[in-house]
Amino acid sequence: MQSCIQNSLFKATGYTLNSDYPTSKCASTLLNTDNWTSFVNTNQGATYAIGSPTLEMWIDSWNEKNPSQKLYYNTNEHGYYVGTNSSTTDTRIELENITNQELYCINRDDENDVYAYMLASPNAYENSTTILNAVFYDDGGEEMIIGYYYDDVATLFTGNGIRPIIALSPNTLGTYTNGTWILETN
Numbered sequence: 617m618q619s620c621i622q623n624s625l626f627k628a629t630g631y632t633l634n635s636d637y638p639t640s641k642c643a644s645t646l647l648n649t650d651n652w653t654s655f656v657n658t659n660q661g662a663t664y665a666i667g668s669p670t671l672e673m674w675i676d677s678w679n680e681k682n683p684s685q686k687l688y689y690n691t692n693e694h695g696y697y698v699g700t701n702s703s704t705t706d707t708r709i710e711l712e713n714i715t716n717q718e719l720y721c722i723n724r725d726d727e728n729d730v731y732a733y734m735l736a737s738p739n740a741y742e743n744s745t746t747i748l749n750a751v752f753y754d755d756g757g758e759e760m761i762i763g764y765y766y767d768d769v770a771t772l773f774t775g776n777g778i779r780p781i782i783a784l785s786p787n788t789l790g791t792y793t794n795g796t797w798i799l800e801t802n
Contacts, residue, residue: 627672631691631737639695639738646736646778655780660799661788668778671696671737674762678720685711687762695738698763707741708763721760733779739764 628647633640645651646667655665669677675687675698690697690704699706741764790799 627676628670628736630672630689631695633738634693637694637738642734643695643736643738646734652780655782659801661784662782663785664783666736666781668734668736669781671698671735671762673781674720674735681719690740692740694742695740697740705740706763707739708761711760711762717760731776733777 633644633647635641635644647670649664649666652665652667656662671689675689679686686700687709688699688702688704690699690702692705697704697706698709700709784799788799790797792798
């Protein structure tokens with residue numbers, strides 16, 4: 617398991633993974649920095665990488681950029697709830713009229729069959745076989761579901777991706793040009 621500093625860095629502190637639950641095993645795989653070393657380029661300031669953001673990290677980022685649409689998480693023995701208040705017991709939340717949220721939403725086009733990415737946090741749903749998903753529907757491009765998502769067995773395990781997160785050292789320099797960060801080589 618990752619160290620305490622990595623748990624803090626990637627905001628994996630609200631729930632203790634439990635090896636008795638398959639969802640915790642999935643989250644552990646995504647959070648284990650040893651599994652993602654090929655994403656770490658120390659010449660460009662990278663220090664660690666994980667397979668996908670945690671729910672805590674995702675919500676903190678969302679709340680910073682969307683203070684009028686704050687989200688919260690809560691936990692039970694199985695994992696995380698997500699909702700609009702700190703005592704939520706919802707296993708998912710639907711956000712509507714989502715626009716200009718490229719940081720959080722899947723970029724859908726005719727050649728991209730991915731409609732969701734996994735979060736490295738187990739869901740509180742008691743019978744869950746998946747970890748949390750952030751789902752962006754292409755139906756008009758304005759709805760996103762965060763949390764437990766189950767359409768049918770055929771789509772449960774297809775169309776999902778991961779979104780690796782790379783931690784950079786504080787002194788990493790870069791330039792943001794045309795929607796892309798270009799990091800300077802040390």
